[in-house]
Amino acid sequence: MELPVKAPPVSGAQKTSYRLETKNLSYKLCSKLDELDFICCGGAPRRSPRFILRDVNCAASPGEITAIAGPSGAGKTTLLEILSGKISPRKVSGQVLVNSQPMNARHFRRISGYVTQDDSLFPLLTVKETLLYSALLRLPGGKKDAANRAWTQHQLFM
Known part of the structure; x- marks a missing residue:
């Protein structure tokens, strides 16, 4: 069975289309000890940060099927959690844009759906x-x- 390339039209309803895009999106793992040391002592983290995502640029346009592929641990789930607004934009560097505007995570969660890997x-x-x-x-x-x-x-x- 072949998947449709475009979504079927919904009769009688005017729908807004959304284009989702990232520009230089990065997310690094910071331990609680590193955060505490930085806040309390004003020092830099002791070891170099471990990036989960680094400088990711991607786009998903209306009516297209988009796949995110990669090995286990590559950051696919983290990317989807950022795009769905589950990870705060304050913890991420770079941009997540919806129709070329910065994403408002709270609003975007209300108009979008996110299906997890687990049932x-x-x-x-x-x-x-x-x-x-x-x-x-x-x-x-x-x-x-x-x-x-x-x-x-x-x-x-x-």
Whole structure:
């Protein structure tokens, strides 16, 4: 089965497209001891920092399928956690841009979804029921709005 290159159109709904981009994105691992030494003593870390990501430049455009590949420990999950706003932008150097503007992580988490590697679906719920449950937890507006949103998302995947 071949995957579609473009997302199917949603009838009656005007959707905003988003282009996600990184410029010179770096993230380094800093131990709690190094942070404490820097804050309390004003000194530099004792050993050179270990970079998880260094100068990463990438882009994901609307309607395209984008793959992130690499060996175990290469930083794929860390990159996705930064892009999804799970890692604070204050801990990252470089830029994460949404439609050429700096990403507002809080807003972006509300308009995007992040599917982890581990199965996070409830085994006794259907996909639609899982989407409805998530929408009820995350969206204001009550059950009717959540049901409409879950149905729209369900239609995209079916």
